[in-house]
Amino acid sequence: MSEGTIEPIVEEIESIVGSENVSLSKIIRLSYSEDASPFHARIPGLIVRPAETLEVSQILRLANEYLVPVVPAGGRSGICGACLPRVPNAIVLDLTRMDNIVEVDEDSQTVTVQAGLRWAELIYKLSKLGYKVGFRGPFGGNAGTVGGSLSSNSVGCGSAKWGSSGDSVVSLEVVLPTGEILRTGSGWNPLAKKFARYATFNDLTGLFIGDHGILGVKTEATLKIYPLPEGRVFGDFGFNSVEAASKAMYEIQKRKLAEELVLMADRHTVSSYAPQLAEKYPEVESVLAVIIEEASEEIAEAKKKLVERIVRECGGFFIGTFFSRLHWGEMFNVVQPLFEEGYWYNTCHLRPIAMFPELVRKAHEIFRKYGVDKDPEITWVASALGIDRCHCTGWITLFLKNPEKKHILEKTWSDLRKVIIETGGVPYWAGLLWEEYVLPRVHYGFFDLLKRIKRTLDPNNILHPLVFGL
């Protein structure tokens, strides 16, 4: 692991990015030792905010020369502690000044953006040009950046139809830990446009997606774009069990009918997330919200009819459009206010939709074991979001306002995470949230290869040391 100090290189870094883009202030450095998770980490030694790829490359070369650790950060909206330095005196490379749209290429229907661009801004600017991205960003997209999401396998808005963040990528520009600049996909040919991900060689794009910033710094990403839809329909459907709601979710997802599918799994969730629905429909245990977007109204309406038939066959019924409209219309504003319920003790992970009811059952058992279900000071959201073919996020998050109850919450949270892995779940991001549960179980061959790749690309281990235990 790198072990140099930053003092000798402060001036050189200032000469690369300008002194106004470097901070040694204690209070600012302190703020970079936290993200949106309950975790804390080491206080960095210096914060630097580059504006372009070449500056990132120069900083990484310098860091190698002086053996100083570097931690890339985007919006620091992660809820797993991924962007937090694990070693003291690191340089935090804050990418949020790199937030331009570089090019909209209508020939190949792609947009190239700098990695520090926030999703909310990308969506707004593209919509002015008549386009959307497929995966629209995580639900923290007001702060979350394209680079941060790709580095942590984010899933979220639009994932039912378009998959996870990585599925939308055609090409990446990455600065390797030693400072070389690389372009993946069709970008290996400097004369070619960035239009194809799988071209000529291996898929090197995939090497950097989900790497949590340990193999390179993403400076640009080229994403697929699509014309804005002309047909959009919404539907909320009530079910008397999570099993019935999950079955409908599975059947809809199997036929790829929806842009977005959100399942509120139990009455506690429906009551805390959409109290008006809970009150109006006392018999409803689970709510499935469906959003369909298509090129024309006719196609959207036809798909809605299929959805309604599936819902009926699974024992559900239409209860309006309030929740699906709110979820889609507010997109990045609807989840954020949940911070008012206290810190997020989340367990975000992937699992087949068919295995979601089992998770909810086990979560309820754990809540009963620790009395969480009877404690008015602890609340939770148990939810699932459709992804790709037929899997989903299992999103069970506990919220606590009273710090005196922290010990109860931590035991509950720990049991939940163990159960999730033991029942075949896999986290999409890892970070401080998941590493302790994931690393003891990772297959030797898999981990050994990752170690060797890391050693090859980052011989001095300067880039985000100790993440994944490396």
Ligand SMILES: Cc1cc2nc3c(=O)[nH]c(=O)nc-3n(C[C@H](O)[C@H](O)[C@H](O)COP(=O)(O)OP(=O)(O)OC[C@H]3O[C@@H](n4cnc5c(N)ncnc54)[C@H](O)[C@@H]3O)c2cc1C
């Ligand atoms: C209200 C709220 C809702 C959320 N909803 C979701 C959700 O629906 N789905 C979801 O997946 N997450 C969600 N999150 C978590 C978080 O927003 C996302 O994971 C997001 O993708 C993180 O982006 P960021 O720019 O904030 O990354 P950061 O937190 O800054 O960094 C994340 C990781 O990426 C690395 N990194 C950042 N930028 C780069 C770069 N350019 N090159 C290399 N490495 C880099 C960091 O080192 C770190 O390991 C939510 C968070 C909040 C607060």
